[in-house]
Amino acid sequence: MECRPIQDPHRPLVVHRSPDTPQAAVLLLHGGRPDDRTPPTRLALPALQMWPCGSAISRTPGGREVLLASVRHRHRGGNGPQADAAQDARAALDELAAHAPDVPVVLVGHSMGGRAALLTGGHRTVRGVVALAPWCPPGEPVSHLRDRTVVLLHDVRDRITDAEASWHFADRARRSGARVHTVAMPRGGHTMLRGACHWHRLTVDLVAAILDGTPVREVLGGGPPG
Secondary structure (H helix, E strand, C coil): CCCEECCCCCCCEEEEECCCCCCEEEEEECCCECCCCCCCCCCCHHHHHHHHHHHHHHCCCCCCCEEEEEECCCCCECCHHHCHHHHHHHHHHHHHHHHCCCCCEEEEEECHHHHHHHHHCCCCCEEEEEEECCCCCCCCCCHHHCCCEEEEEECCCCCCCCHHHHHHHHHHHHHCCCEEEEEECCCCCCCCCCCHHHHHHHHHHHHHHHHHCCCHHHHCCCCCCC
């Protein structure tokens, strides 16, 4: 994917694909470390891990004109109370709203990027969040996700982030009025390398369902949320 910052290279929004008249937008948020204030390298591995997913989304069938973008983080870490990754995500969403007004957005985030997506899912432009092996520390806010569609995918064998923490977060968000679904992935660990095609295909289908207003449970096999 070609990386083209809209204007200033220090801005957090990087647009990869921008149709003339986008009908929707997908914003990718890559992973990182819990605490690290050093700047990411140009070809950081966490960002590269999102490229296959972004490529799959850009080929979504059905003629949907989707703007595909990602967040350029200032630091490698989420950095505790400062929540730098979430701050960058909010700034990227504001810039995206100015670039493509009134376009609904789905956030797709992995690991630290999953946490940032969940923290910023209440932004006025966001219709839903797909969080891949997200980092969900105890006590994260959830009330802002009311009326949003949220899907958390996690392999219980993940040794970097905790699937049980994802399920607890989902329960709390559901009680706060979010439309939440969880998916226990059969393989992939944290990197999502094993069974990568399954992760990517399911993410594409979930993004399409959220944008179309299709019940997510239909994508997941017709079962109840959970």
